[in-house]
Amino acid sequence: MRAAVLLKDVPDLVEDLELEESGQALAVDVLSYVPSEWDDQALEEALLLKEDGGGTGPVEVHAIAIDTGDIDAMLFSALAKGADSATKLTGDFDRGLTSRQRARILATYLEGQAFDLVLTGVQAVDDLDGQIAGLLAGYLHWPHASVVRDVAVEDGQVRFVQEYAGGVMGEFRADGPVVLGIQAARKPPRYVPIARIRQIQRTSSLSEVSMERPEDAGHLAVRRLYRPESSSHAAMWDGDVDAVAAAIRALLAEKQLGN
Amino acid sequence: MGLRTFLLLATAVMLVASVGVFGWRTWAIWAYVRRARPVVRWDRLSERLGQVVRHVLGHRRMFRITFSGLLHYFIFGGFVVLMLDIVETVGEVIHPGFSLGPILAPVVDVWVALVLIGIAMALYNRLVLRPERFHGSDERDAYIILALIGLIMVGIVVHDSFFPVVATAVFHAPPAVAASARSHFLGAGLANLWGALGLLTPPAAAIGYSVGYFLDIGLVLAFLAYLPYSKHFHIFLAVPNIFLQNLRPAGELLEEPAEDTIAIRSFSDLRWKDVMDLFTCTECGRCQAVCPAHAAGQPLSPKMVILDLRDALVRELGGKGEAPPLAGEVVSADALWACTTCGACQDACPVFIEHVPKIVGLRAALLEDGAVEPAAQKVLVSWERQGNSFGQPGRKRPEWAKVLDFPVKDARREEVDWLWFVGDFASYDPRAREMTRLVGELLHMADVDFGILYEGEVNSGNDALRIGEYGLFETLAQKNLKALNDASFSRVFTTDPHSLNALKNEYRKFGFERPVQHYTEAFQQLLQEGRLTVKPVPLRVTYHDPCYLGRWNHITEAPRALIRALGVDLVEMPRHGEQSFCCGAGGGRIWMDETGMEERPANQRIREALALDGVTHFVVACPKDVSMFSAAVTAMGVEDRIRVVDVAEILGVATGLVPEPGRSLVTAGA
Numbered sequence: 001m002r003a004a005v006l007l008k009d010v011p012d013l014v015e016d017l018e019l020e021e022s023g024q025a026l027a028v029d030v031l032s033y034v035p036s037e038w039d040d041q042a043l044e045e046a047l048l049l050k051e052d053g054g055g056t057g058p059v060e061v062h063a064i065a066i067d068t069g070d071i072d073a074m075l076f077s078a079l080a081k082g083a084d085s086a087t088k089l090t091g092d093f094d095r096g097l098t099s100r101q102r103a104r105i106l107a108t109y110l111e112g113q114a115f116d117l118v119l120t121g122v123q124a125v126d127d128l129d130g131q132i133a134g135l136l137a138g139y140l141h142w143p144h145a146s147v148v149r150d151v152a153v154e155d156g157q158v159r160f161v162q163e164y165a166g167g168v169m170g171e172f173r174a175d176g177p178v179v180l181g182i183q184a185a186r187k188p189p190r191y192v193p194i195a196r197i198r199q200i201q202r203t204s205s206l207s208e209v210s211m212e213r214p215e216d217a218g219h220l221a222v223r224r225l226y227r228p229e230s231s232s233h234a235a236m237w238d239g240d241v242d243a244v245a246a247a248i249r250a251l252l253a254e255k256q257l258g259n
Numbered sequence: 260m261g262l263r264t265f266l267l268l269a270t271a272v273m274l275v276a277s278v279g280v281f282g283w284r285t286w287a288i289w290a291y292v293r294r295a296r297p298v299v300r301w302d303r304l305s306e307r308l309g310q311v312v313r314h315v316l317g318h319r320r321m322f323r324i325t326f327s328g329l330l331h332y333f334i335f336g337g338f339v340v341l342m343l344d345i346v347e348t349v350g351e352v353i354h355p356g357f358s359l360g361p362i363l364a365p366v367v368d369v370w371v372a373l374v375l376i377g378i379a380m381a382l383y384n385r386l387v388l389r390p391e392r393f394h395g396s397d398e399r400d401a402y403i404i405l406a407l408i409g410l411i412m413v414g415i416v417v418h419d420s421f422f423p424v425v426a427t428a429v430f431h432a433p434p435a436v437a438a439s440a441r442s443h444f445l446g447a448g449l450a451n452l453w454g455a456l457g458l459l460t461p462p463a464a465a466i467g468y469s470v471g472y473f474l475d476i477g478l479v480l481a482f483l484a485y486l487p488y489s490k491h492f493h494i495f496l497a498v499p500n501i502f503l504q505n506l507r508p509a510g511e512l513l514e515e516p517a518e519d520t521i522a523i524r525s526f527s528d529l530r531w532k533d534v535m536d537l538f539t540c541t542e543c544g545r546c547q548a549v550c551p552a553h554a555a556g557q558p559l560s561p562k563m564v565i566l567d568l569r570d571a572l573v574r575e576l577g578g579k580g581e582a583p584p585l586a587g588e589v590v591s592a593d594a595l596w597a598c599t600t601c602g603a604c605q606d607a608c609p610v611f612i613e614h615v616p617k618i619v620g621l622r623a624a625l626l627e628d629g630a631v632e633p634a635a636q637k638v639l640v641s642w643e644r645q646g647n648s649f650g651q652p653g654r655k656r657p658e659w660a661k662v663l664d665f666p667v668k669d670a671r672r673e674e675v676d677w678l679w680f681v682g683d684f685a686s687y688d689p690r691a692r693e694m695t696r697l698v699g700e701l702l703h704m705a706d707v708d709f710g711i712l713y714e715g716e717v718n719s720g721n722d723a724l725r726i727g728e729y730g731l732f733e734t735l736a737q738k739n740l741k742a743l744n745d746a747s748f749s750r751v752f753t754t755d756p757h758s759l760n761a762l763k764n765e766y767r768k769f770g771f772e773r774p775v776q777h778y779t780e781a782f783q784q785l786l787q788e789g790r791l792t793v794k795p796v797p798l799r800v801t802y803h804d805p806c807y808l809g810r811w812n813h814i815t816e817a818p819r820a821l822i823r824a825l826g827v828d829l830v831e832m833p834r835h836g837e838q839s840f841c842c843g844a845g846g847g848r849i850w851m852d853e854t855g856m857e858e859r860p861a862n863q864r865i866r867e868a869l870a871l872d873g874v875t876h877f878v879v880a881c882p883k884d885v886s887m888f889s890a891a892v893t894a895m896g897v898e899d900r901i902r903v904v905d906v907a908e909i910l911g912v913a914t915g916l917v918p919e920p921g922r923s924l925v926t927a928g929a
Binding site for chain 2: 193
């Protein structure tokens with residue numbers, strides 16, 4: 001079974017986000033980027049599938065990413081973790097690609113490849129116009145499920161659990177090819193030492209496939225990006241312990257939460 | 260066949276057999292030494308010989324436990340004297356006129372008595388005192404060896420007691436030989452007993468002499484064959500191991516940049532000195548006794564790390580197949596992640612075994628297999644992405660400096676005299692940041708031209724390396740080195756001992772060799788130069804030596820001199836200086852899970868301080884210590900009895916910058 005894992009990097013939310021002067025886009029050039037945490041989960045789930053053995057045959061894991069700049073380390077890291085290959089889709093791409101454009105590029109590439117399973121993160125922090133998994137499955141006319149965990153391969157079919165609101169779960173089977181948006185892997189994503197990544201960089205290479213920039217397949221026009229505006233503020237108590245304790249008591253009494 | 264011929268033939272047969280068995284085993288061990296990684300340990304000859312004199316003849320580390328040191332000195336001395344006995348005993352059979360003479364012969368007897376006393380003391384130690392450090396050691400082997408040594412001593416006296424009669428009546432030596440043999444006063448005394456029992460007839464004496472001879476020479480040769488199969492191989496390896504000790508800076512974990520990996524997976528991944536270490540271990544347990552993880556009830560004993568590795572290697576030697584994975588199976592992952600890399604084990608080891616590099620190498624193997632401690636993994640990712648352990652943006656690193664009422668220079672842009680490498684905790688930890696600001700104010704007050712690297716600084720990588728992540732350490736080091744190389748300064752100083760260790764010892768392999776000081780050294784110098792005016796601070800305090808300052812970098816006097824110069828009454832804890840007790844934070848432990856810990860090392864340390872009479876302040880010189888010990892004081896509910904303060908805070912009081920020690924945010928309970 002051949003599994004594709006779609007990876008992307010996203011702005012590091014630890015850093016303060018900055019906006020373009022227009023206020024309509026993130027200032028991508030000053031942001032630092034990290035692998036999307038849900039894609040990390042998808043990769044881990046794929047590697048666990050590979051380690052499980054896949055039942056009827058081995059599971060191959062192929063990492064794929066669109067070259068929007070500086071993604072080599074992420075792909076080499078996937079190889080170091082155990083992916084069988086890593087492919088960079090190159091072209092006239094930048095970090096301003098919309099989810100639809102990304103899905104178009106990926107769909108065009110995947111169409112010609114014999115993958116049985118496509119895993120990617122259920123979402124990314126910079127999805128402005130939908131999540132990749134659903135869009136991609138739509139373009140490819142492949143089955144799709146999102147918010148998925150516990151993926152297994154049984155008798156040539158893919159079995160997985162889809163999460164719903166209120167703690168409800170659904171268990172599914174699908175014949176490949178199928179596209180899954182992964183919520184969480186069975187185990188936390190593994191750590192790969194930097195020395196291992198460097199070793200892989202010396203001994204392996206990334207496949208590069210040139211792709212066309214897709215036509216703009218319908219997009220949302222961003223009017224304004226802005227920070228949350230606070231409508232009320234927290235009251236901070238400080239001073240000596242007795243005064244703070246008295247204030248807490250008074251509040252509990254006022255809210256009728258104490259005895 | 261005469262008695263002499265019989266004894267000589269028997270000796271020759273025993274010698275060939277013994278040397279054969281010894282050589283066979285030693286050759287097999289040597290094969291592992293040859294296959295191991297290289298390390299240079301033949302340089303600085305005179306210094307090495309000096310260490311041998313200090314630690315072999317002087318028994319310097321052995322005497323840290325007086326009773327054990329003394330008993331070992333008696334037994335160890337006995338082995339030196341035993342050589343004289345062997346020469347004489349075999350010599351007098353080959354040539355009946357041979358003798359040690361009237362001076363050396365009594366010396367042998369004196370030492371025979373001392374060895375017997377030593378054995379009695381060792382038995383008392385093992386049977387009555389029963390120190391915890393022996394837990395896990397092979398006690399059976401210890402008793403076998405003590406019995407062998409005891410029997411050899413008995414044999415010496417027995418053959419000496421019969422020799423005068425055998426010499427004249429059986430060996431037909433001149434009477435002077437028999438007279439000379441009476442210089443062995445123990446033998447002469449025992450001969451009186453034999454005489455009273457009527458056993459000094461030539462046939463009885465010949466039998467008695469033979470019994471003594473075989474107890475002595477026979478057991479010595481049996482001992483020789485047994486040694487490489489026993490912990491007492493240290494008799495051969497201890498002196499070379501002391502000679503071959505690491506003379507490079509103690510705090511340097513790796514001498515050269517690693518090529519690919521520092522992981523220890525098989526015995527050939529060890530350095531050859533590490534293989535020797537395994538067979539040199541005497542199982543004395545001194546490392547175990549000083550290990551903070553062991554004291555905290557965690558599943559680590561540095562002694563058992565060495566013994567488990569040795570036993571696995573011995574099983575391989577015994578043809579029982581290749582050892583299971585060394586990291587995770589031979590030594591458990593829990594034991595490996597429990598290490599604080601404080602180095603107390605290495606410092607306590609009388610035969611200079613190096614535990615920490617092995618533990619770090621085994622950790623690296625775990626890391627490569629994805630078996631990293633979960634909390635440590637988060638920190639590794641933070642270091643990789645943000646360059647600090649707090650997962651905070653790099654831009655926030657210099658935020659502490661913003662509230663100062665003077666600008667702090669950016670050393671990347673303008674020349675400074677002193678470059679301050681601040682470190683993660685001092686930059687991001689809210690309590691430690693108070694201290695950082697105070698240090699900044701003190702430098703300003705002393706009119707020091709200083710600057711920092713702002714967001715150009717990242718974590719030094721000292722702890723990343725000790726978690727086993729060499730590649731990340733190198734990445735962090737290269738980022739810092741770029742910033743350091745771009746800056747113009749005359750010296751570096753740091754408030755963080757972990758950063759100090761990296762800058763001083765670990766960056767050397769990348770070509771960085773600028774002078775690096777700890778801030779206590781720098782401030783002591785400022786005081787001496789009269790650049791800070793201080794008034795006495797009437798406090799009674801104790802001082803805790805951070806491991807990466809005291810033990811790994813031997814900086815123990817500067818903080819003390821600084822504290823005393825401020826008029827403070829300094830009382831030492833029992834464990835101080837290079838024999839300090841770790842707070843439990845090092846080697847990445849500060850971020851790891853503490854589940855199952857019986858009593859945190861920091862709490863044990865605070866208890867140690869509380870036992871001191873009238874001490875009200877616990878002085879530290881490491882930002883991590885501020886955090887660790889403040890938490891300990893709070894957890895123990897002893898805020899009213901002792902306060903945790905940084906050296907800088909006392910300096911702040913002495914200079915009038917801080918109104919009262921223990922009133923700033925760094926103080927526990929404040």
